[in-house]
Amino acid sequence: xxPFKTSIGLYxxxxxxxxxxxxxxxxxxxxxxxxxxxxxxxxYNGGFVVFAGLSSFIEMLQSFRFDEKDCEYLEQQGFDKxxxxxxxxxxxxxxxxxxxxxxxxxxxxxxxxxxxxxxxxQLIETLLLNxxxxxSLIATKACRCKLAAGDKTLMEFGLRRSQGFGGINASKAxxxxxxxxxxxxxxxxxxxxxxxxxxxxxxxxxxNDELKxxxxxxxxxxxxxxxxxxxxxxxxSGIPNAVIVARELEEKGYRLKGIRLDSGDLxxxxxxxxxxxxxxxxxxxxxxxxxxLDEYIIESLQIQGAPIDSFGVGTSLATGQEDxxxxxxxxxxxxxxxxxxxxSDNIAKMTLPGIKTVYRFFDxxxxxxxxxxxxxxxxxxxxxxxxxxxxxxxxxxxxKKEELLTKVMEGGNxxxxxxxxxxxxxxxxxxxxQLPNEHKxxxxxxxxxxxxxxxxxxxxxxxAKQYLKKDF
Amino acid sequence: xxPFKTSIGLYxxxxxxxxxxxxxxxxxxxxxxxxxxxxxxxxYNGGFVVFAGLSSFIEMLQSFRFDEKDCEYLEQQGFDKxxxxxxxxxxxxxxxxxxxxxxxxxxxxxxxxxxxxxxxxQLIETLLLNxxxxxSLIATKACRCKLAAGDKTLMEFGLRRSQGFGGINASKAxxxxxxxxxxxxxxxxxxxxxxxxxxxxxxxxxxNDELKxxxxxxxxxxxxxxxxxxxxxxxxSGIPNAVIVARELEEKGYRLKGIRLDSGDLxxxxxxxxxxxxxxxxxxxxxxxxxxLDEYIIESLQIQGAPIDSFGVGTSLATGQEDxxxxxxxxxxxxxxxxxxxxSDNIAKMTLPGIKTVYRFFDxxxxxxxxxxxxxxxxxxxxxxxxxxxxxxxxxxxxKKEELLTKVMEGGNxxxxxxxxxxxxxxxxxxxxQLPNEHKxxxxxxxxxxxxxxxxxxxxxxxAKQYLKKDF
Numbered sequence: 017x018x019p020f021k022t023s024i025g026l027y028x029x030x031x032x033x034x035x036x037x038x039x040x041x042x043x044x045x046x047x048x049x050x051x052x053x054x055x056x057x058x059x060y061n062g063g064f065v066v067f068a069g070l071s072s073f074i075e076m077l078q079s080f081r082f083d084e085k086d087c088e089y090l091e092q093q094g095f096d097k098x099x100x101x102x103x104x105x106x107x108x109x110x111x112x113x114x115x116x117x118x119x120x121x122x123x124x125x126x127x128x129x130x131x132x133x134x135x136x137x138q139l140i141e142t143l144l145l146n147x148x149x150x151x152s153l154i155a156t157k158a159c160r161c162k163l164a165a166g167d168k169t170l171m172e173f174g175l176r177r178s179q180g181f182g183g184i185n186a187s188k189a190x191x192x193x194x195x196x197x198x199x200x201x202x203x204x205x206x207x208x209x210x211x212x213x214x215x216x217x218x219x220x221x222x223x224n225d226e227l228k229x230x231x232x233x234x235x236x237x238x239x240x241x242x243x244x245x246x247x248x249x250x251x252x253s254g255i256p257n258a259v260i261v262a263r264e265l266e267e268k269g270y271r272l273k274g275i276r277l278d279s280g281d282l283x284x285x286x287x288x289x290x291x292x293x294x295x296x297x298x299x300x301x302x303x304x305x306x307x308x309l310d311e312y313i314i315e316s317l318q319i320q321g322a323p324i325d326s327f328g329v330g331t332s333l334a335t336g337q338e339d340x341x342x343x344x345x346x347x348x349x350x351x352x353x354x355x356x357x358x359x360s361d362n363i364a365k366m367t368l369p370g371i372k373t374v375y376r377f378f379d380x381x382x383x384x385x386x387x388x389x390x391x392x393x394x395x396x397x398x399x400x401x402x403x404x405x406x407x408x409x410x411x412x413x414x415x416k417k418e419e420l421l422t423k424v425m426e427g428g429n430x431x432x433x434x435x436x437x438x439x440x441x442x443x444x445x446x447x448x449x450q451l452p453n454e455h456k457x458x459x460x461x462x463x464x465x466x467x468x469x470x471x472x473x474x475x476x477x478x479x480a481k482q483y484l485k486k487d488f
Numbered sequence: 489x490x491p492f493k494t495s496i497g498l499y500x501x502x503x504x505x506x507x508x509x510x511x512x513x514x515x516x517x518x519x520x521x522x523x524x525x526x527x528x529x530x531x532y533n534g535g536f537v538v539f540a541g542l543s544s545f546i547e548m549l550q551s552f553r554f555d556e557k558d559c560e561y562l563e564q565q566g567f568d569k570x571x572x573x574x575x576x577x578x579x580x581x582x583x584x585x586x587x588x589x590x591x592x593x594x595x596x597x598x599x600x601x602x603x604x605x606x607x608x609x610q611l612i613e614t615l616l617l618n619x620x621x622x623x624s625l626i627a628t629k630a631c632r633c634k635l636a637a638g639d640k641t642l643m644e645f646g647l648r649r650s651q652g653f654g655g656i657n658a659s660k661a662x663x664x665x666x667x668x669x670x671x672x673x674x675x676x677x678x679x680x681x682x683x684x685x686x687x688x689x690x691x692x693x694x695x696n697d698e699l700k701x702x703x704x705x706x707x708x709x710x711x712x713x714x715x716x717x718x719x720x721x722x723x724x725s726g727i728p729n730a731v732i733v734a735r736e737l738e739e740k741g742y743r744l745k746g747i748r749l750d751s752g753d754l755x756x757x758x759x760x761x762x763x764x765x766x767x768x769x770x771x772x773x774x775x776x777x778x779x780x781l782d783e784y785i786i787e788s789l790q791i792q793g794a795p796i797d798s799f800g801v802g803t804s805l806a807t808g809q810e811d812x813x814x815x816x817x818x819x820x821x822x823x824x825x826x827x828x829x830x831x832s833d834n835i836a837k838m839t840l841p842g843i844k845t846v847y848r849f850f851d852x853x854x855x856x857x858x859x860x861x862x863x864x865x866x867x868x869x870x871x872x873x874x875x876x877x878x879x880x881x882x883x884x885x886x887x888k889k890e891e892l893l894t895k896v897m898e899g900g901n902x903x904x905x906x907x908x909x910x911x912x913x914x915x916x917x918x919x920x921x922q923l924p925n926e927h928k929x930x931x932x933x934x935x936x937x938x939x940x941x942x943x944x945x946x947x948x949x950x951x952a953k954q955y956l957k958k959d960f
Contacts, residue, residue, distance in 0.1 A: 237926060
């Protein structure tokens with residue numbers, strides 16, 4: 017269920033196509049290769065990332081074809097005719113291993129790898145990065161809001177300020193991260209999300225009479241009536257009028273669902289509003305708050321005990337402020353059967369060679385203790401090394417472990433059942449319980465330990481020696 | 489030319505639909521209304537915004553329909569059957585006036601207004617805001633990069649880090665703001681943009697031999713060969729190998745187009761690279777630089793005289809960092825023939841009533857002097873007032889003026905010829921020449937004067953009195 021036309025092979029960077037043509041014309045395009053996906057820095061100065069976008073990516077991959085119109089376009093661009101003929105029948109036929117969508121992941125872990133021909137594994141790079149980077153960014157932001165909001169309800173309101181069509185991805189990722197519903201009807205219908213919404217200030221304005229505006233709305237939506245109370249004066253006009261309408265609804269056997277605050281100091285207004293409502297015997301009426309919320313403001317409102325039942329979060333969630341992008345990369349780890357690395361002046365930018373997997377180790381309480389990156393088939397190991405300061409070691413002997421990567425695609429066929437966004441959210445929730453609190457803190461969270469095995473360290477060091485520079 | 493399925497009526501916030509149903513069931517859905525689009529704060533602490541997204545929005549509006557599947561979905565959501573029947577035949581039939589796409593615009597100006605029934609003008613709010621806010625944000629960012637880069641070439645590289653499908657809008661908006669080309673093949677084919685790109689580090693890695701990698705690429709792309717020189721060691725390996733390949737190309741009658749630097753200090757490396765290339769008689773080989781560039785880094789490289797011919801800008805451009813969203817809003821200004829305003833505790837958040845237009849006034853040198861917001865039909869005026877500190881006035885007597893808003897849609901039909909992104913970019917360029925330099929500065933730019941007429945001020949004040957609160 018994607019909003020696009022059938023073929024999306026052009027959803028890529030131009031250089032993926034020139035490289036593909038280069039490999040093709042040089043008759044090396046079927047060399048077996050492997051690429052890793054990983055990121056280097058947690059967004060928001062946080063302690064973790066929620067992995068999202070896998071099902072969208074896998075689904076889009078099925079449409080990663082080149083139709084006649086695409087081929088014509090590439091011909092106009094001067095691409096080689098034989099190469100275009102090859103693309104005309106192109107289908108991704110590789111294998112993909114990945115951690116589960118919704119997994120809690122950490123910097124430098126290869127959380128997904130793609131095996132196949134160099135042509136197909138390279139060609140899908142841009143699509144993969146585009147989807148995984150963004151949906152993970154937003155799911156992580158949503159998860160942080162959820163951590164702050166606890167069991168309060170969360171609604172995503174960001175479509176009007178989201179980055180163009182990116183709002184389609186954002187609303188789904190918000191649900192994965194823990195939101196209950198979205199205002200985005202398009203995404204809701206596409207991905208089977210709960211949608212919600214009631215009225216804007218323009219509704220009230222058009223009546224030029226707040227009580228009449230409320231009454232009219234209540235008449236047509238008696239079962240799902242949330243009144244926006246801050247158009248004129250929240251405490252002197254909005255709440256008193258909402259109380260009148262609530263009583264009128266009661267007479268008809270209905271209950272006013274809630275009132276919404278969209279400006280002013282939300283602790284002050286929600287406290288006063290709660291008192292006024294309770295005084296009128298309307299304890300059941302919920303208070304919904306919005307207006308430039310993010311995880312920090314929600315946390316602050318919660319600490320102050322603001323009696324808010326539901327938070328609506330817009331711009332900062334749908335765009336992932338203050339970080340507009342996750343820095344995920346896609347790096348060649350194997351070519352023609354040989355492990356490869358990318359050298360860099362900076363050891364932290366050096367990549368890890370070969371086909372790898374990730375194990376998670378648990379402490380005696382069942383909490384996450386550390387993750388270890390190993391060659392896929394290297395068997396048991398008892399020590400992991402800090403990936404860059406390799407003198408630092410950690411024993412993982414005897415700890416319960418879990419392999420995080422599983423096959424999700426083989427020979428181009430999907431080999432797993434993609435869960436719904438709400439099912440993924442359930443998984444996020446269950447995994448968060450296993451993540452020690454010190455990694456969930458917003459301010460200077462404790463760094464989660466991710467290590468590499470001795471074998472992997474040695475292989476990387478051996479390969480690096482080939483390129484070692486004597487001076488700097 | 490949009491990537492979506494035919495009907496996009498669901499690309500909206502849920503509350504637009506509940507309000508529409510409310511108006512419909514109350515039989516007031518055909519009341520004549522007008523909404524203004526404007527923003528309140530320049531992004532990036534800058535001095536202006538480039539208005540973009542108009543043609544995308546207008547085109548999407550033509551597809552703003554509800555097909556059978558959409559109607560079924562709304563039925564499942566519990567919407568009223570008569571209302572859904574109405575939507576089944578819904579087409580936007582209103583009028584739209586707007587400034588030209590590519591216009592330089594400023595806070596508080598109603599740069600676009602939509603007239604029509606309350607139902608249709610309200611229902612399109614989310615789509616309008618989503619497209620105009622984002623494309624204007626990115627066109628503005630691109631324009632700032634262009635101001636820094638002068639006549640150097642600019643390439644947009646952001647799709648892998650852009651906000652999901654938002655990358656489709658971002659690449660087009662980058663061209664509007666002054667970029668020459670994009671790496672995004674999808675947008676290039678959709679919007680007829682120049683696309684470009686050559687090789688990634690993975691190309692070099694797959695050969696495990698830089699010279700061989702360069703030679704192979706040059707063999708297949710002799711006319712469009714840009715070599716990425718920083719995989720192993722830019723100055724000791726990359727450039728010397730590029731020189732070898734350049735000489736081999738010369739022997740075959742070709743010229744190496746360029747080398748690309750993607751890491752390290754770009755002033756240092758470009759200066760050294762230029763010297764090495766020139767020493768080899770390769771003055772014609774261009775130097776292309778990328779790696780987390782933005783307008784500030786480009787400006788700094790330019791000030792230092794870095795011999796870079798072309799800049800590739802990715803993440804910060806495609807996501808509009810450090811501002812992820814333009815704060816554009818859509819406010820009711822007329823209902824049932826009567827001007828309306830939205831009251832707020834904050835006068836800066838009070839809206840302007842009635843159907844308005846914007847005039848631009850020019851100084852004796854033909855430069856922008858100030859903009860004035862007036863009622864559409866109020867005739868001549870000689871004074872404009874600061875919109876909030878209304879004691880501050882400015883005489884615009886005798887100044888040459890230009891009305892910025894023109895009709896772009898009447899009765900749902902497009903009444904203007906939408907220019908191409910490059911044509912819009914030409915207009916941006918011509919208008920920037922008329923914008924005094926002090927508004928283009930990145931650091932604390934001078935605030936451009938935008939005022940309101942005496943008539944407009946009086947009408948707003950009269951309406952505001954109706955809601956005046958005695959205490960605070």
